[in-house]
Amino acid sequence: RNRVLVTGGAGFVGSHLCTYLVERGDHVICVDNFFTGSKENVAHLLGKTNFELIRHDVVEKLLLEVDQIFHLACPASPVHYKYNPIKTIKTSFIGTMNMLGLAKRTRARFLLTSTSEVYGDPLEHPQTESYWGNVNPIGERSCYDEGKRAAECLTFDYQREHDLEVRVVRIFNTYGPHMALDDGRVVSNFVAQALTGQPLTIYGDGQQTRSFQYVSDLVEGMVRVMDGPYTGPFNIGNPTEFTMLELAQVVKEVVNPNATIVYKENTADDPSRRKPDISKAKKMLGWEPKVALRDGLSRMVSDFAKRLDVEV
Amino acid sequence: RNRVLVTGGAGFVGSHLCTYLVERGDHVICVDNFFTGSKENVAHLLGKTNFELIRHDVVEKLLLEVDQIFHLACPASPVHYKYNPIKTIKTSFIGTMNMLGLAKRTRARFLLTSTSEVYGDPLEHPQTESYWGNVNPIGERSCYDEGKRAAECLTFDYQREHDLEVRVVRIFNTYGPHMALDDGRVVSNFVAQALTGQPLTIYGDGQQTRSFQYVSDLVEGMVRVMDGPYTGPFNIGNPTEFTMLELAQVVKEVVNPNATIVYKENTADDPSRRKPDISKAKKMLGWEPKVALRDGLSRMVSDFAKRLDVEV
Numbered sequence: 027r028n029r030v031l032v033t034g035g036a037g038f039v040g041s042h043l044c045t046y047l048v049e050r051g052d053h054v055i056c057v058d059n060f061f062t063g064s065k066e067n068v069a070h071l072l073g074k075t076n077f078e079l080i081r082h083d084v085v086e087k088l089l090l091e092v093d094q095i096f097h098l099a100c101p102a103s104p105v106h107y108k109y110n111p112i113k114t115i116k117t118s119f120i121g122t123m124n125m126l127g128l129a130k131r132t133r134a135r136f137l138l139t140s141t142s143e144v145y146g147d148p149l150e151h152p153q154t155e156s157y158w159g160n161v162n163p164i165g166e167r168s169c170y171d172e173g174k175r176a177a178e179c180l181t182f183d184y185q186r187e188h189d190l191e192v193r194v195v196r197i198f199n200t201y202g203p204h205m206a207l208d209d210g211r212v213v214s215n216f217v218a219q220a221l222t223g224q225p226l227t228i229y230g231d232g233q234q235t236r237s238f239q240y241v242s243d244l245v246e247g248m249v250r251v252m253d254g255p256y257t258g259p260f261n262i263g264n265p266t267e268f269t270m271l272e273l274a275q276v277v278k279e280v281v282n283p284n285a286t287i288v289y290k291e292n293t294a295d296d297p298s299r300r301k302p303d304i305s306k307a308k309k310m311l312g313w314e315p316k317v318a319l320r321d322g323l324s325r326m327v328s329d330f331a332k333r334l335d336v337e338v
Numbered sequence: 339r340n341r342v343l344v345t346g347g348a349g350f351v352g353s354h355l356c357t358y359l360v361e362r363g364d365h366v367i368c369v370d371n372f373f374t375g376s377k378e379n380v381a382h383l384l385g386k387t388n389f390e391l392i393r394h395d396v397v398e399k400l401l402l403e404v405d406q407i408f409h410l411a412c413p414a415s416p417v418h419y420k421y422n423p424i425k426t427i428k429t430s431f432i433g434t435m436n437m438l439g440l441a442k443r444t445r446a447r448f449l450l451t452s453t454s455e456v457y458g459d460p461l462e463h464p465q466t467e468s469y470w471g472n473v474n475p476i477g478e479r480s481c482y483d484e485g486k487r488a489a490e491c492l493t494f495d496y497q498r499e500h501d502l503e504v505r506v507v508r509i510f511n512t513y514g515p516h517m518a519l520d521d522g523r524v525v526s527n528f529v530a531q532a533l534t535g536q537p538l539t540i541y542g543d544g545q546q547t548r549s550f551q552y553v554s555d556l557v558e559g560m561v562r563v564m565d566g567p568y569t570g571p572f573n574i575g576n577p578t579e580f581t582m583l584e585l586a587q588v589v590k591e592v593v594n595p596n597a598t599i600v601y602k603e604n605t606a607d608d609p610s611r612r613k614p615d616i617s618k619a620k621k622m623l624g625w626e627p628k629v630a631l632r633d634g635l636s637r638m639v640s641d642f643a644k645r646l647d648v649e650v
């Protein structure tokens with residue numbers, strides 16, 4: 027039986043990954059400090075004999091016996107990671123170091139969930155894995171961006187120095203059920219706003235772009251990378267690009283045609299566009315996303331409506 | 339009396355800084371693990387009442403009472419920092435975190451010695467402080483480059499979160515007496531080779547450029563930044579640019595006209611050119627370098643000849 031550690035497993039992505047792994051029969055250990063995640067996200071797994079939940083902060087040492095480590099623990103939304111930047115970069119660097127130390131001791135395979143933010147405000151478009159990025163090292167977003175870059179670096183150094191089996195995925199904007207309601211990311215904001223009759227908040231002029239991936243496509247991609255023979259890094263994202271204004275239109279159509287839009291000031295160093303080149307994952311892993319934005323949004327509406335206690 | 343901690347104080351730059359500070363009357367505490375530094379570098383200070391030497395690794399916690407911290411501890415030569423990349427990035431990140439923690443507790447002013455390597459293989463030339471860099475996050479040099487970028491990020495986050503007084507200098511290639519003989523950097527290699535009748539080793543085609551600063555100019559710049567009112571980052575370097583081939587010619591002229599040249603394969607991700615734009619330091623601090631390459635080289639020859647036991 028495959029013993030799998032999922033750090034950050036009570037978060038948005040982690041909870042979907044845990045569900046997938048439990049269903050396929052792995053023995054899953056979910057580790058989380060509940061900073062942005064919650065027990066509710068994994069409530070449906072608590073009764074299973076092949077699922078275990080541990081409250082632990084990855085900045086501290088952790089002793090377990092496992093075969094695979096999916097390392098997700100890290101706040102991911104700008105609102106959350108800017109809340110305590112020192113803690114964010116400590117989580118990214120020291121958390122990754124500890125999980126690599128654990129992997130080294132147990133000879134487990136280790137997968138790091140890195141991010142498209144390692145490309146910063148990219149000068150190359152779409153972004154391929156060989157692009158080195160355009161990242162402000164000392165700005166407000168740097169705790170996250172530089173934290174992840176340092177975590178990637180450390181991961182490759184453990185591979186080179188200790189012959190560890192490592193995997194790196196660079197995740198592009200992902201959405202779906204279980205996103206925290208107070209998360210502040212654009213899709214969860216728009217969906218919650220549309221459901222509760224608040225105006226959709228567009229930051230800046232709404233011309234900046236992102237490419238949105240539904241969470242099941244991401245989970246499928248992560249598992250392929252973990253179980254496959256290649257280190258990566260692999261871009262895992264949906265290459266269909268939208269401006270924030272276009273996204274607002276789609277949310278209106280799918281969730282609430284009467285929703286209005288307000289414009290707010292944008293935040294510092296906001297990347298102006300982002301779109302993954304996924305040829306590498308396509309070619310080497312046979313992976314590509316399947317869920318279109320409209321379909322994915324409909325699937326997340328019922329979860330959000332229930333948690334927001336509104337009728338749809 | 340000003341109590342000053344100099345981490346990495348037994349290294350090349352650190353030993354010159356300690357000498358300067360002891361001479362001006364500060365109480366200097368030099369902390370070093372002697373990975374690349376040596377007691378010989380500070381031997382002339384050991385008898386002074388205002389100098390103290392502590393063997394300590396900055397990856398471990400350190401409790402001291404001080405007013406200023408010059409944080410230099412980190413291997414700086416590619417040969418040394420690639421020797422154990424995991425240790426290098428731990429030193430950079432955790433070492434800086436510990437010294438920031440110390441600064442926070444004592445309310446000391448903290449100066450980080452960052453590097454021109456944060457610009458990577460720069461696409462902007464010369465480099466200004468606002469340039470975000472072109473750095474490979476997962477290559478062989480990344481432990482140093484990304485380690486320093488993460489250290490800068492952490493430093494600014496301590497300033498923003500805890501109102502700490504911080505200073506950041508980005509040092510460009512520096513040379514002078516006390517460079518380790520086995521250091522592998524280009525100036526120490528060429529000078530040692532010219533003195534011992536070995537051919538000067540040029541890596542690659544010799545067309546890559548660097549701008550070389552004599553160590554006394556750097557010490558002057560660092561002290562100005564520390565004692566001045568501005569956070570930085572400040573580029574501290576000499577803007578006169580040389581190809582490695584030109585450098586070899588100058589070393590021949592100054593040290594040994596009979597020296598020959600051999601070409602060797604270059605290392606991965608070697609930056610193709612580097613030259614600081616120092617307008618910011620000039621304008622805000624009234625600082626600029628004074629020692630030309632020929633003069634600096636002559637000054638380091640006697641130190642190298644003595645340590646290599648050759649006559650000049």
Ligand SMILES: NC(=O)c1ccc[n+]([C@@H]2O[C@H](COP(=O)([O-])OP(=O)(O)OC[C@H]3O[C@@H](n4cnc5c(N)ncnc54)[C@H](O)[C@@H]3O)[C@@H](O)[C@H]2O)c1
Nearest residue numbers: 034036037038039059060061062063083084100102197200
């Ligand atoms: N969702 C995206 O669009 C996206 C994009 C790029 C990268 N990622 C990466 O994927 C991972 C998961 O992101 P998410 O969207 O699920 O975010 P999330 O905030 O929902 O999940 C992160 C989880 O990690 C936990 N955590 C945070 N710090 C911790 C610590 N110190 N110790 C233990 N647990 C800790 C949180 O409590 C939470 O459960 C993150 O590493 C993130 O950087 C996500």
Ligand SMILES: NC(=O)c1ccc[n+]([C@@H]2O[C@H](COP(=O)([O-])OP(=O)(O)OC[C@H]3O[C@@H](n4cnc5c(N)ncnc54)[C@H](O)[C@@H]3O)[C@@H](O)[C@H]2O)c1
Nearest residue numbers: 346348349350351371372373374375395396411412414512
């Ligand atoms: N000399 C340059 O051209 C240059 C250029 C850019 C940046 N810098 C920076 O300036 C600083 C000093 O560089 P240098 O040229 O004097 O190098 P150096 O190797 O001579 O000095 C570094 C010193 O730090 C000590 N050290 C290393 N790891 C340590 C640890 N974990 N704990 C305690 N001490 C440790 C070493 O023993 C050594 O004495 C470094 O931070 C370097 O990154 C130097």
Ligand SMILES: O=c1ccn([C@@H]2O[C@H](COP(=O)(O)OP(=O)(O)O)[C@@H](O)[C@H]2O)c(=O)[nH]1
Nearest residue numbers: 086087088089090123124125127128130131
């Ligand atoms: O089962 C383990 C093994 C190690 N570590 C942590 O992982 C880090 C890195 O471990 P490694 O063995 O690589 O480094 P070292 O202990 O030699 O510093 C250490 O700080 C440990 O705290 C852990 O949390 N669990």
Ligand SMILES: O=c1ccn([C@@H]2O[C@H](COP(=O)(O)OP(=O)(O)O)[C@@H](O)[C@H]2O)c(=O)[nH]1
Nearest residue numbers: 104210211212213215227228229234270296
């Ligand atoms: O309510 C919101 C939240 C975010 N954004 C914008 O949406 C984009 C994506 O932001 P998000 O926080 O979702 O993720 P990021 O890709 O910036 O990490 C950015 O340009 C934000 O400025 C927005 O217009 N309205």
Ligand SMILES: O=c1ccn([C@@H]2O[C@H](COP(=O)(O)OP(=O)(O)O)[C@@H](O)[C@H]2O)c(=O)[nH]1
Nearest residue numbers: 398399400401402435436437439440442443
């Ligand atoms: O005098 C001190 C105070 C702190 N630290 C170290 O600095 C780090 C960061 O300290 P801070 O107080 O910022 O963080 P915290 O202790 O809250 O994690 C800690 O891990 C300590 O080990 C230190 O070496 N000397």
Ligand SMILES: O=c1ccn([C@@H]2O[C@H](COP(=O)(O)OP(=O)(O)O)[C@@H](O)[C@H]2O)c(=O)[nH]1
Nearest residue numbers: 416522523524525527539540541546582608
């Ligand atoms: O014996 C040597 C050592 C270095 N170099 C080259 O000199 C430049 C500066 O290298 P160094 O290690 O001094 O510092 P860096 O600026 O790369 O950190 C690089 O292009 C090296 O490839 C060289 O030609 N011969």
